[in-house]
Amino acid sequence: MAASDVKVLGMWSCPYVNRAQLALSIKSTEYEFIEENTLQKSDKLLKYNPVHKKIPVLIHGDKSVCESCIIVEYIADAFATGPRILPSDAYDRALARFWTAYIDDKWYPLVKVLRQSDDEEERKSLVQKLSEGLILLEEAFIGCSKGMAYFGGDSIGYLDIILGSCLAWLRVTEKVVGVELMDPTKAPQLAKWAERLCSDDRVKAVFPSIDRLMELHELIQAFLKSSK
Amino acid sequence: MSEVKLFGAWFSPYVRRVEMALNLKGVEYEYIEEDLKNKSPLFLEFNPITKLVPVLVHNGKPIFESSVILEYIDETWEGPSIFPKDPYERAMSRFWAKFVEDKCSEPLWKACWSAGEEREKAKKEAEEALKILENEIEGKKFFGGDKIGVVDYVGNVIAFWIPILQDVVGFHILTKDKFPNIWKWGDELCNDSFVKKNLPEKEKVSFALKRSFETGSLY
Numbered sequence: 001m002a003a004s005d006v007k008v009l010g011m012w013s014c015p016y017v018n019r020a021q022l023a024l025s026i027k028s029t030e031y032e033f034i035e036e037n038t039l040q041k042s043d044k045l046l047k048y049n050p051v052h053k054k055i056p057v058l059i060h061g062d063k064s065v066c067e068s069c070i071i072v073e074y075i076a077d078a079f080a081t082g083p084r085i086l087p088s089d090a091y092d093r094a095l096a097r098f099w100t101a102y103i104d105d106k107w108y109p110l111v112k113v114l115r116q117s118d119d120e121e122e123r124k125s126l127v128q129k130l131s132e133g134l135i136l137l138e139e140a141f142i143g144c145s146k147g148m149a150y151f152g153g154d155s156i157g158y159l160d161i162i163l164g165s166c167l168a169w170l171r172v173t174e175k176v177v178g179v180e181l182m183d184p185t186k187a188p189q190l191a192k193w194a195e196r197l198c199s200d201d202r203v204k205a206v207f208p209s210i211d212r213l214m215e216l217h218e219l220i221q222a223f224l225k226s227s228k
Numbered sequence: 229m230s231e232v233k234l235f236g237a238w239f240s241p242y243v244r245r246v247e248m249a250l251n252l253k254g255v256e257y258e259y260i261e262e263d264l265k266n267k268s269p270l271f272l273e274f275n276p277i278t279k280l281v282p283v284l285v286h287n288g289k290p291i292f293e294s295s296v297i298l299e300y301i302d303e304t305w306e307g308p309s310i311f312p313k314d315p316y317e318r319a320m321s322r323f324w325a326k327f328v329e330d331k332c333s334e335p336l337w338k339a340c341w342s343a344g345e346e347r348e349k350a351k352k353e354a355e356e357a358l359k360i361l362e363n364e365i366e367g368k369k370f371f372g373g374d375k376i377g378v379v380d381y382v383g384n385v386i387a388f389w390i391p392i393l394q395d396v397v398g399f400h401i402l403t404k405d406k407f408p409n410i411w412k413w414g415d416e417l418c419n420d421s422f423v424k425k426n427l428p429e430k431e432k433v434s435f436a437l438k439r440s441f442e443t444g445s446l447y
Contacts, residue, residue, distance in 0.1 A: 051327065051360055063316050070322045077315035094291045094300040101293050102277075136277065 006031035007059040009045055011038060013208050013216050015108075015165040016068035017056040022161050023075040025202040027082040069100055072161055083155045092144065096151070096159045099140050107133040108166050115173040115217070116224070123177060130181050137163065138187035145189075149196055156200065164197045165207070172213045232257035233285040235271050237264055238428055239436050241389050242294040243282040245381045248426040249298050253305040295325065298378060310378050324364065324371060325382040331357035333385040340390075340397045341441075347399070354401050358410060365409045369416060380417055387414035388427055396437045 006024065008031055010017030024031050036045055036055050048057045048064040058065045058074065065074045076085035087093050107130065114126040144151045144159060151159035167182075174181050184191035197203055234250065234257050236243030250257055262271050262281055274290040275283045284291045284300070291297050302310040312318050332354060339350035365371060371379035380387075386402060391414070394400045404411040417423055 060316075065316070065319045065323075067323055067326065070319050070326070073322070074315055074319040077318065090300055090303045091286070091289055091291070093303065094296050097296045097299060098291070098293055101296065 005061050007034055008032075009034050009036050009042075009048065009057040009059065010055040011036055013213060014055055015169060018165045018168075018206050018208070019068045019161050020056045020058055020071045020075070021206045022156075022165070022203060023072045023085060024079075025206060026085060026156055026161075027075055027079040029075075029079050029081065068165075069104065069162065072158060076158065084157070085152070085161070086158050087152065095140070095144055096157070099137070099144075099151075099159055100162045102133075103137075103163055103166065107137070111166065111170055111173050115169070115176050116221075127177070127179055127181070131183070131186065134182060134187045134190060138190045141189050141193055145193075150193065156197065156203070160193075160197055164194075164203065167194055167198065168207050168210060168213055171210050172217055175210070175214065176217065231285075231287055233260060234258070235260050235262050235274065235283040235285070236281045237262055239433055240281055241385045244426055244428065245384050246282045246284060246294055246297050246301070248381060248384075248423065249301045249310055251426060252310065252422070253301060253307040255301070255305055295329075295382070298381060302378075308375070310381065312372075312377065321372075321378050324379045327357070328361065328379060328382050328386065332361055333382075333390070336386060336390050336401060337393070339401055340393045340399055351401055355406075358402060358407050362407050362409045365413045368413075370413065376417065376420065376423065383414075383417065384423075384427075386410070387417045388430075389433065392430060392434050393437055396434060396441055 006029055008017065008020050008024070010020065010033065012035065021031075021033070034044065036042055038055065041053055045055065045057065046053060048059055049055075049066045052066060054066070056066075056068055056071060058071045060074075060078065065071050072085065087096060110126050110130050110133075114123060114130065117123050117126065140159075141151060145153065148154045150156050151163070156164075170181060182191055182194060198207065232250070232255055234243070234246060236247070236259060238261060247259070260268075260271070262268060264281070267279060271283065272279060274285055275292055278292055280292070282292075282294055282297060284297045286300075286304070291300050298310055311321055335350040335354035335357065339347050339354055342350060370376045371383065390402055394402065402410065418427065
């Protein structure tokens with residue numbers, strides 16, 4: 001499959017986009033990355049995602065797939081090269097999908113709210129909720145990994161991609177707020193998993209650097225303050 | 229010989245869609261009605277995290293979230309398919325199922341239960357999404373084609389529960405006039421002989437929703 005047949009519309013800093021990129025990388029599939037400016041949506045974005053007008057969009061030949069989890073499952077199904085992304089056992093797949101829904105619907109949205117919050121009480125409450133969530137995710141990791149390196153077992157899988165993509169902004173939020181969310185004393189396995197994942201070459205090539213994200217965060221905060 | 233249990237609540241559309249899937253595959257299962265105001269220790273043991281129905285337990289292992297359960301049922305048991313086999317068609321089904329759930333059902337439900345500004349906001353969201361769905365169902369019997377598929381399963385809320393709720397609260401967004409294609413699809417779905425067997429009685433649901441609306445509590 002030539003690189004020109006597979007495109008990803010996205011932004012370097014968006015974790016949902018990083019998911020699509022990492023999944024393609026694991027499948028050793030070349031693709032063209034088209035940087036979108038979400039303040040000024042391109043004709044391409046409006047054409048390939050007319051319903052939500054959001055990134056990421058995966059374009060595969062003449063087909064387009066939207067929504068990051070749906071994209072990763074599509075990549076897992078449609079590309080035969082490389083290791084499995086989803087677990088081979090149906091129950092393990094169900095667990096991976098359940099934890100993905102938990103991360104995306106309940107846990108990860110709190111990270112952004114915390115990062116942009118000025119209220120001391122609100123921050124305290126969010127830090128507690130996020131920490132409790134991480135303890136649940138620590139248990140999830142122990143259950144899913146079955147003693148191996150990743151949620152997916154001995155290789156990076158679906159839940160590694162989903163939760164892994166959240167790490168960069170989580171680290172930025174820790175710096176901004178001055179709190180350690182991924183506490184190695186409370187979630188030791190998860191902390192080791194995060195280090196292991198982020199040292200993988202394919203992951204390093206896709207996930208943005210914390211410094212670059214901090215600069216972007218400062219720009220966004222300045223923009224938000226000036227438009228109040 | 230596998231052991232299958234389903235913890236549910238009779239009025240829940242999420243539970244009903246799981247039952248429909250199990251029945252489609254001809255799976256024998258034990259149904260356990262949970263009193264959501266007074267959850268049983270067994271139920272909480274299986275689902276300490278969300279504490280919500282439905283919970284499917286297969287050979288002692290629990291699965292939560294109706295969307296996850298539907299995928300599990302389709303992957304585990306033989307019989308007619310719930311999801312398409314083709315990867316792209318499957319991705320499209322997942323996309324539209326999520327759209328129906330998050331952008332249509334949720335704001336419609338919220339609009340009926342709320343008031344004032346919150347109601348107006350939810351109404352606007354629902355109407356924008358329903359316009360898109362109206363186009364999507366045009367010319368099709370079901371979202372799954374000639375046979376019902378996962379989008380139709382997830383659409384059970386807007387086909388059956390929402391029209392009843394709208395009548396109970398006296399606030400109508402999804403009407404035959406404004407959304408004739410969706411209304412026609414909803415009719416077809418609820419009158420389909422297989423789907424009909426898996427829906428609760430309309431009068432029972434209406435009564436329960438009326439009582440909930442009056443007391444301000446969903447259960």
